[in-house]
Amino acid sequence: QSALTQPPSASGSPGQPVTISCTGTSSDVGGYNYVSWYQQHPGKAPKLMIYEVTKRPSGVPDRFSGSKSGNTASLTVSGLQAEDEADYYCSSYAGSNNVVFGGGTKLTVL
Amino acid sequence: QVQLVQSGAEVKKPGASMNVSCKASGYTFTSCYIHWVRQAPGQGLEWMGIINPIGGSTSYAQKLQGRVTMTRDTSTSTVYMELSSLKSEDTAVYYCARGPNYYESSGYRKPNFDYWGQGTLVTVSS
Numbered sequence: 054q055s056a057l058t059q060p061p062s063a064s065g066s067p068g069q070p071v072t073i074s075c076t077g078t079s080s081d082v083g084g085y086n087y088v089s090w091y092q093q094h095p096g097k098a099p100k101l102m103i104y105e106v107t108k109r110p111s112g113v114p115d116r117f118s119g120s121k122s123g124n125t126a127s128l129t130v131s132g133l134q135a136e137d138e139a140d141y142y143c144s145s146y147a148g149s150n151n152v153v154f155g156g157g158t159k160l161t162v163l
Numbered sequence: 164q165v166q167l168v169q170s171g172a173e174v175k176k177p178g179a180s181m182n183v184s185c186k187a188s189g190y191t192f193t194s195c196y197i198h199w200v201r202q203a204p205g206q207g208l209e210w211m212g213i214i215n216p217i218g219g220s221t222s223y224a225q226k227l228q229g230r231v232t233m234t235r236d237t238s239t240s241t242v243y244m245e246l247s248s249l250k251s252e253d254t255a256v257y258y259c260a261r262g263p264n265y266y267e268s269s270g271y272r273k274p275n276f277d278y279w280g281q282g283t284l285v286t287v288s289s
Contacts, residue, residue, distance in 0.1 A: 056207070089274045091208070098258060098279035099200075099208065110277060142208050144274040150213065150222035152198070152274045157207040 057082065057143055057155035064161040065133045073158045075126040075143030081153055083124035087146035090119060090128045093157075094139045102141075103128060130160075138162045165189040167259050167280035174286045180247040183283045185259030192240035193217045196262035198276060199233065199244045201255040209255075210274075214242055217265055249287045256282040 058076040065071035075082065075090075082088055088106045091099035101110050103119035106126060116131040126145070130137055143155040170184040185197065199211040212223035214233040221233045232245045242259060260276035267273070 085272065087269075087273050089276070091276075093208075098282055099260075099276070100279075101275065101277050104275040104277075105273065144208070144210070146272040146274060150271065151224065152210040152213075154200075154208040154210060 055153070057145060057153055059141075059143060059155040059158045061156070062159045062161065064163055065130075066163045067134060068132050070129060070131050071133055071160065072127050072129045073141055073143075073160065075128070075145075075155045077124050077126075077145055077147075077153070079124060081124075081145040081147040082121065082126050082143075084148065085146045086121070088119070088121060088126040089144045090117075090126075091142045091144065092137075092139045093142065099142065133162050135162050165261065165278045167261060167278055169257075169259060169280040169283045172284040172286075174288065175249050177249055177251060177287060177289055179249050179287075180245055181249060181253075181285050181287075182243060182245045183257050183259075183285070185242045185244070185280050187240045187242070187261070190261075193237060194264055194266070196265060196271060197233075197235070197242045198260045198262050198274075199231075200258045200260055200276070202258070202282075203252070203255040206255075211244070211257075213262065213271060215265060215271070216242070222271075251287050254285065254287045256284050258282050 090103040093099040147153040193216045235242045259280040261278040263270035
């Protein structure tokens with residue numbers, strides 16, 4: 054399985070919205086509603102932010118939201134805060150009991 | 164509270180094997196899948212495989228087939244991941260992560276990793 058495609062970087066000013074895309078194929082992102090997003094700060098383990106495309110775990114701020122259209126999933130942060138600066142990874146079920154991650158996006162808060 | 168505690172850092176020579184453990188607590192060990200994910204220095208996340216703690220069935224990433232083995236010990240709530248024939252490219256931080264409940268519909272398909280171990284750095288160097 055090939056990694057999902059994410060932009061290497063994204064940025065925005067505090068309070069502004071930013072969207073990160075995650076493009077796959079009909080065999081992964083487009084074929085299942087099993088897309089998750091993870092936030093990772095330097096030296097830390099990833100943290101689940103969105104699961105099953107749009108669901109938010111308890112404790113995750115509601116400024117984080119997920120969506121999907123065709124083979125592309127998206128993570129939107131509606132009002133950037135300084136602590137949102139981190140790496141973000143998407144992941145998807147890819148069939149045949151496999152999971153695939155995206156290459157990651159470094160989000161910078163300007 | 165749910166915790167996944169991994170074994171400590173290792174240094175291995177090329178061709179050797181590594182074995183990382185992941186001890187679960189704070190929930191019923193057999194109720195949730197466990198996944199392994201690794202991250203090479205400065206690189207992204209790579210899924211390695213999944214183990215069903217109830218029956219011990221596994222599924223591995225195609226890239227690692229033949230070199231990776233995941234097992235579990237229900238008496239100690241511990242999952243083990245062994246990677247053999249190590250290469251320098253296997254240098255990475257290895258994470259275990261809890262997946263969905265085994266009884267959840269299509270749980271094995273969902274990359275919903277809600278708790279992660281602290282990570283184990285394995286360095287492969289001659």
